[in-house]
Amino acid sequence: MPRILLSIPHMGGTEQHYASEAFSTNWVSTAGPHLGAFEAAFSQRIGHPSLCLSSGTAAIHLGLKLLGVGPGDEVLCSTLTFAASANPIRYQGAVPIFLDSDRATWNLDPNLLREVLQAKAATNRLPKALIVVDLYGQSADMDPILATCREYGVAVLEDAAEALGATYKGLPAGSLSEISVYSFNGNKIITTAGGGMLTAHDQAMVDKARFWATQARDPGIAYEHSETGYNYRMSNVLAGIGRGQLEVLDLRVQRRREIAFRYRDAFADLPGISLMPQAAYGLHTNWLSCFLIDRTRFGCSRDDLLRHLDSRDIESRPVWKPMHLQPLFADCEVHGGAVAADLFHTGICLPSSSNLGADDQARVITAVREAARA
Numbered sequence: 001m002p003r004i005l006l007s008i009p010h011m012g013g014t015e016q017h018y019a020s021e022a023f024s025t026n027w028v029s030t031a032g033p034h035l036g037a038f039e040a041a042f043s044q045r046i047g048h049p050s051l052c053l054s055s056g057t058a059a060i061h062l063g064l065k066l067l068g069v070g071p072g073d074e075v076l077c078s079t080l081t082f083a084a085s086a087n088p089i090r091y092q093g094a095v096p097i098f099l100d101s102d103r104a105t106w107n108l109d110p111n112l113l114r115e116v117l118q119a120k121a122a123t124n125r126l127p128k129a130l131i132v133v134d135l136y137g138q139s140a141d142m143d144p145i146l147a148t149c150r151e152y153g154v155a156v157l158e159d160a161a162e163a164l165g166a167t168y169k170g171l172p173a174g175s176l177s178e179i180s181v182y183s184f185n186g187n188k189i190i191t192t193a194g195g196g197m198l199t200a201h202d203q204a205m206v207d208k209a210r211f212w213a214t215q216a217r218d219p220g221i222a223y224e225h226s227e228t229g230y231n232y233r234m235s236n237v238l239a240g241i242g243r244g245q246l247e248v249l250d251l252r253v254q255r256r257r258e259i260a261f262r263y264r265d266a267f268a269d270l271p272g273i274s275l276m277p278q279a280a281y282g283l284h285t286n287w288l289s290c291f292l293i294d295r296t297r298f299g300c301s302r303d304d305l306l307r308h309l310d311s312r313d314i315e316s317r318p319v320w321k322p323m324h325l326q327p328l329f330a331d332c333e334v335h336g337g338a339v340a341a342d343l344f345h346t347g348i349c350l351p352s353s354s355n356l357g358a359d360d361q362a363r364v365i366t367a368v369r370e371a372a373r374a
């Protein structure tokens, strides 16, 4: 039996047509009609101007630059996330400060954010920006987060890399923040093999990011440069794949949710295993099906469960290791951290691909139940 992987690409059908068109018209380059078409379709979906980039990480980097983050600035960031959320803070020579999660959503704790900004305002040293992450397909609780940041003049970048297709109070995840980023990495809900999107409320910001992403060449025929540029543009071939993938996004969301709820129902009689909370304020795509394991009630630890699944040729992963526990960020300021640490120690991500077959999911369910009995 082949190994069941955590989250793999799932093509819809038209991607190859668009990619072939890029070849037949020879737009095999970082220019071409698929880029504009993908951006237009994405903008329609999110409601704001969009820019195709080579990765979500590149989008975060340019987003921070757009917000004016530079050397020595402090940037708040959710601690429970993938390292790509925080690395661009360091690219800019800025200083990360990590904030804990709210157990009710696993995302940034809005009350903690308020406390931290209140305390920082009292010392007259406010951070330049906040990177708020929408984890595993669920939006953070954006209304209180945005209200607090507005009050203290802190810019917000929303890392919605894992939450394309999710909603917050009826609006697309990422659409409320001044700048948001999305990822089309091969493990995401839709993929372009690798790629990202930056969206901004202000068209001028998107134009500036496009300029930086294409080597910051000044207008005119000569290769003249007044600013440092980057080679961060997406290829037209990959934008073609993105166009096809975006057409099936709603189907992918539906399927990821079905998979998560089938696991939840199949484990309903087992004590000590619970699905990631689904906040009432929005639609959770359940990009990954994440569960918490209570060792004593479930009958084995999260790590034992990881090992058991591996022995059955099933890939599963711990919930992200929080940034404040990473050697890379060991010297950074952190506020709270115990909630994120506990989610890391007890959380597991089960195979969640939208093309996971019913039989393969049954194999995962059987293996989890074996571990519980053992």
Ligand SMILES: Cc1ncc(COP(=O)(O)O)c(C=O)c1O
Pocket (backbone or CB within 6 Å): 054, 055, 056, 057, 058, 081, 082, 084, 085, 133, 159, 161, 162, 182, 183, 184, 185, 194, 195, 196
């Ligand atoms: C929360 C989060 N932020 C950022 C990224 C980076 O995106 P990319 O891999 O497209 O650079 C990822 C995933 O890879 C992610 O999960």
